[in-house]
Amino acid sequence: VVAAWASVPFPALRGYSLPDTLCTYQQDVPWKLLSSCREEKVSRCFAQSVVLRGICKERKQPASLLHACESTEEVLQRYLHALFPGAFSTSHVLEQPCNTLPPYPQFFSPLLTRQGFLLDKPPGYSSAAVESIPVLAALQSSPVLHTLLYSLYKDLQKLNTRRWASFFSAGVEQDDYQEALQELRTLSQCYEVGFGADGSEDEADSD
Secondary structure, rough: OOOEEEEEOOOEOOOOOHHHOHHHHHHHHOOEEEOOOOOOOOOOEEEEEEEEEEEOOOOOOOOOOOOOOOHHHHHHHHHHHHHOOOOEEEEEEEOOOEEEOOOOOOOOOOOOOOOOOOOOOOOOOOOOOOOOEEEEEEEEEEHHHHHHHHHHHHHHOOOHHOOHHHHHHHOOOOHHHHHHHHHHHHHOOOOOOOOOHHHHHHHHHHH
16 A cells, blocks of 8 residues: 655756755655645655656766765665665656646746746746646655555544445445455554554544
């Protein structure tokens, strides 16, 4: 099971290299959880796959370990290993950005250039439509899945199944449904770190 994360657009300042950008995100990742669940800071990860597109490696005098990397993919891989040591990580980098020409909706900040890079301040002229943006997407197996799966279990548990007679008349047995709910709860516990949440879950289930 994985959770999907993304950064659309990836927050890269115009004129800054990928190492410059990532060095400003040493405490937290520059992407957001794609879920309606309350987002939690991820400090631990079991495995992840990350794809970045639209960012090229610029050759500069090395100012950090990230700047000393030979390729953009090596920069991203080293960043992931530094932020999530011990996690199995794969990364892929594509030079082509995502095209955002019409009919793609133009809901971007006025701080974005036509190429999707951030400006320090709004331009003094009317900005043109954003034609492309750098994007990062990640699939991550981490403890946040405990919250996501357990929230889904609690929401399904609250459903009044008597109002869904047609669902069960299609061949789904009530016992099978309850068994699937318990399997979902068990699955959520596989991603739990520590033991402090067990009691709170049991109390919530008994309410």
